[in-house]
Amino acid sequence: QGIRNSYWQEISFGDGFDVVPDPVDSRYGYTMSQQGNVQRFDHVTGDNYIVRPTPPDADTELRFNWNSAISQDPFDTSTVYFGSQFVHKSTDKALTWKVISPDLTTNDPEKQKQSESGGLSMDATGAENHTTILVIEPSAVERDMLWVGSDDGRVHYTQNGGGTWTEVTANIKGLPKGSWIPQIKASTRNKGEALLIANDYRRFNYTPYAYRTKDYGKTWTRIVDATDVESYTLSIIEDPENPNLLFLGTDDGLYVSFNAGEKWQKWTEGFPTVSTKDLAIHPREQDLVIGTFGRAAWVLDDIRPLRALAADATILNKEIELFSPPTAYQASYQQPTGSRFGADGLYQGENRKSGAMITYYLKEGKKAAKKGMGMKGKKEDSSDEKTEEKKDSVALTGVQKKDSVQFDFYDGDRLIRTLKYKTPEKAGFHRIYWGMDEKGADRPSRKVQTKKKESGGLDVKPGTYTIKMLYGDLEEETTITVKSDPRLEVSQTGINEAYANGKELESYMQTAADAVQQLAKSKEVAEKFQKDLKKEDDKKYKEQIDASKDITKQIDSITAIYLGKVDKRQGITRSKEMTVMQRIQIARRYVGSRKTGMTATEKQLMQFAKDDLQSALQKTNAFFAKEWVEYQTNMKSLDISPFKETEVFNLN
Incomplete structure (x- = not known):
């Protein structure tokens, strides 16, 4: 499905392919493949040019990992960093480079024989490269501060843009020497704080490793071990608004923590057990974007209900809760390009469901819930021709006696729409999708009609509407903002x-x-x-x-x-x-x-x-x-x- 809208963060799909779009000029971005081959591309024209870093002198040979480190400076979008065994820095969007670090790997010659053998036969494509930099992570709260991790277990940082470097590898207790460091995530709120992911599965050690430091790596606290997850770790991200909410990618799938890593739960609804390589949180949409080793991108829409749970666990003790929904846009949709149905021949992911996304919580469902987590969603089709059920829920426990959940939508004091659903089987978090429409007229029918639910009608005008959730004698209320498609000139x-x-x-x-x-x-x-x-x-x-x-x-x-x-004729009449x-x-x-x-x-x-x-x-x-x-x-x-x-x- 990819990362929707104009904002992108780096997502690593494995297999030597990363994409880093320019956050200022969305027309341009960087692509990287094995052997450090970086190109800057124009996605409108397709034009691209090579910006691969070059060595500082004619005698130095650069070593690039299959998944080389690449990042953009959060304080200057023209500044790009790239990793070989050195940290390379460009201040002109990768046109020219300079080396700002010494070799930050072990530089072990026994691990640098790629040109002699790629395995059973000569197949030295770059996947065999070792003693290389895997991650360069600039701090978003401290200018010129960078974290660097390598594929042979070394971790460094600089606070002066590469003038001096400090190694903190020995401070990471319990991590086998020489483990890979595929991710370091600098805190978006505190200086000197970071999360670190390491793995050692290439030496048949499938133990998960994840650490946190709050003092520039002087000490590290392990926040994931074999009692938390079932396989080795690959990625991690902390919610930028609530540090209690963490997401963890492993070879066994996705995990989530609501208490800053003290306890982890596997996400089982909708997302499969796959190698989860990278995680990003869209800052405007508040969506979790996941990159998998299978080169798929998967989006969990609107994590704010999970953020609310991480902020207040007593929500689970309430009978019902209706969360504040994101702004709903009356979007226009485009048919995929191609000669009429040309796009049918292309792979295409599922888009976010249309309509206003509304999340609610039930302490009890129709039947006791089983272990696991996720979101379950129902979509109310505006034409009232069908109700589509999609599976997305945080499954909890309980037995539900009430038979329906009702949502009333008001424009001021005027009731404009009523949607009614059977009580979900499972307790926990659930979703519906309102078509941003009012109650509509009946449709003429040759048969005597017995209406079971009201018809959808006109789209509402942009504005703020009240939502009331009714469940038995319980009631919750919130508001939702509806806006026109910002891409259209609508008066x-x-x-x-x-x-x-x-x-x-x-x-x-x-x-x-x-x-x-x-x-x-x-x-x-x-x-x-x-x-x-x-x-x-x-x-x-x-x-x-x-x-x-x-x-x-x-x-x-x-x-x-x-x-x-x-x-009564057959066919299209x-x-x-x-x-x-x-x-x-x-x-x-x-x-x-x-x-x-x-x-x-x-x-x-x-x-x-x-x-x-x-x-x-x-x-x-x-x-x-x-x-x-x-x-x-x-x-x-x-x-x-x-x-x-x-x-x-x-x-x-």
């Missing part, structure tokens, strides 16, 4: 016009639905008379039976004005007659798509719909005023008693 005048005209068209549809429903109920009455009279005496009541057949045909004929004739509903739907599509305001086109289409509806209503009213009254009078004149003559029963 308030245009929004108001589209809304007002949409409401008028909804009134047309509701009037049509009411008229057709009355016709459907009348047809049902006539069909019942026909059936009952046939059963009573088809010869005696032949005239009334024929009258029932005739009135049914008349009803079908009027219904066809609204909905068209029933077409089309009637040449324009129906009332077609008129209304065409006008609705035009009005709903006009983001910049109404034109003469929409006004004309609305007039067409109004004229056809008015004509249909006149025919409908005339039928009920004459033919239906006559039919009613005829049927009421029948002296048909439901009571039959009874017999006297005796034993012989």
Whole structure:
């Protein structure tokens, strides 16, 4: 699915491929492949050029890891760092480089025989390179402070931009000498604080290692061991807003901690047990973005409910909780590029579900929960044609007696939408998706309708809305902000016009639905008379039976004005007659798509719909005023008693 929107952080997918987009100019970024081959690219034109660091002199040979370290300075976006056995620094977006460190590896010649053998055969592609730098981590709170880790277990830092370097490797107690240091994450709030990930699986040691320092590496506290997770560690990230919330990537999948690493739980819902190489938190969307060794990117939308739990564990003791949702955007969507359906031949991940994302918590569900964590989501389709269930929940414990969860949406004091769901089977965190729409009009139907849930209608205007969650006698309330797609030039005048005209068209549809429903109920009455009279005496009541057949045909004929004739042909069929509903739907599509305001086109289409509806209503009213009254009078004149003559029963 990738990292959505314009902001990117570095995500390592393994296999010698990293992507580091420019946070200032999103048109440009850096790609890196094995042997330290870095290119700066323009994703609009496809143009790219080589920016691979060069050695400081002709006699020095650079060693680059398969996954070389690359990072951008948080204080100067033109400054880029890259790792060989040295730290290279560029202040002109990688056009030129200078070395700012000594060799920060062991420089062990026994580990530098890649040119002699790549394994069973000569296959020296770069994966065999050793004694190289794996991570360069600039501090976001201290200028010129860098952490550096290598693939042979050495850890250094500098506080003066590379002028001097301090090694802290020996201070990491319990870590086997020579272990890989694939990640160091500098604190975003405290100087001298960092998280460190190490692993030693290449020597058949699958023990997990993760440490924290708060004093520039003088001391390290181990926060992950074999009692916490099942396999070796690969990545870690601390929530920038709540340090109690940590995410950990391992070869066994994703883990989460709500108490700064004292206890870890595996995330089991939605995310598989895969090698989890890298983690990033989108600073605007508050999404957790995960890079896997399988070159997949997976996004956990909106971690703020988890952040709230990390801040206040007593949430788990509440019967219900409704969390403050993120801003919901009335986004426009683009069909994938290609010659019509060309994108069908390309791999494509799942996008974030459309609609406003709303997270809630239930202390108890319908059944006791099993171990594990995740989010379970339900999406309310705005067209009201389907309810889609997606699996995303923090599973807890409990048995739930209440049978439904209801969400009421208010514009001020006006109730505009009600969504009702069956109580989830599991307790814990759950999600629904509101289509940012109001309650809509009924849709005309040839059958007598029994509504089970309300129809979706017009999109709401941008603004702030109140959400009330009702669960038995419990109630929670929050607000949500809805905004227009920021990429579009949408005026308030245009929004108001589209809304007002949409409401008028909804009134047309509701009037049509009411008229057709009355016709459907009348047809049902006539069909019942026909059936009952046939059963009573088809010869005696032949005239009334024929009258029932005739009135049914008349009803079908009027219904066809609204909905068209029933077409029993197979395949994709089309009637040449324009129906009332077609008129209304065409006008609705035009009005709903006009983001910049109404034109003469929409006004004309609305007039067409109004004229056809008015004509249909006149025919409908005339039928009920004459033919239906006559039919009613005829049927009421029948002296048909439901009571039959009874017999006297005796034993012989």
